[in-house]
Amino acid sequence: MIDQVFEFISNHFLLIGLFVALVFAFVVNEGKRGGDSINTNTLVNLVNRDNALILDVRDSKDFNAGHIVDALNIPFSNFDKRVGELDKFKDRPIIVVCKMGQHASGVGGKLKTLGFEKVHRLGGGMGEWSASSLPIVKG
Numbered sequence: 001m002i003d004q005v006f007e008f009i010s011n012h013f014l015l016i017g018l019f020v021a022l023v024f025a026f027v028v029n030e031g032k033r034g035g036d037s038i039n040t041n042t043l044v045n046l047v048n049r050d051n052a053l054i055l056d057v058r059d060s061k062d063f064n065a066g067h068i069v070d071a072l073n074i075p076f077s078n079f080d081k082r083v084g085e086l087d088k089f090k091d092r093p094i095i096v097v098c099k100m101g102q103h104a105s106g107v108g109g110k111l112k113t114l115g116f117e118k119v120h121r122l123g124g125g126m127g128e129w130s131a132s133s134l135p136i137v138k139g
Contacts, residue, residue, distance in 0.1 A: 035109075036120050037126070040128060040132045043122055047070075047095075050092070051092055052093035055086070055095065055097050055099045055128075056072065057103050066130070066136035067135075067138075069137050070084060086116070093120060096120070096121045096122070100125045
């Protein structure tokens with residue numbers, strides 16, 4: 001079985017190379033669609049310099065257990081119903097934060113579709129924020 005896989009790869013090297021390139025392009029495109037992935041230092045700079053809004057899309061239980069100061073909580077499960085609350089922030093950068101980074105891209109893509117131009121997402125989510133020993137607020 002494994003021998004057949006290696007034989008297929010060696011006989012169809014160009015096809016396999018094209019497949020790998022397309023998968024890579026798809027992953028990069030999907031990542032960009034939800035906004036640029038930023039690190040914790042860039043998040044702090046955007047908040048301090050450009051008055052960025054931090055949008056936390058974790059559920060309320062996780063949000064209340066600890067979140068970034070002044071973050072707005074709109075849980076991912078309620079996002080489509082509550083997205084209108086963000087209209088007043090269209091001119092500000094928005095940084096989408098979730099637990100580990102998996103939901104931020106989807107929300108970022110929806111925001112871009114709705115005309116929000118300055119959308120970013122925290123790479124690694126709150127896991128990265130906590131790992132960097134940055135302050136959190138409870139409640």
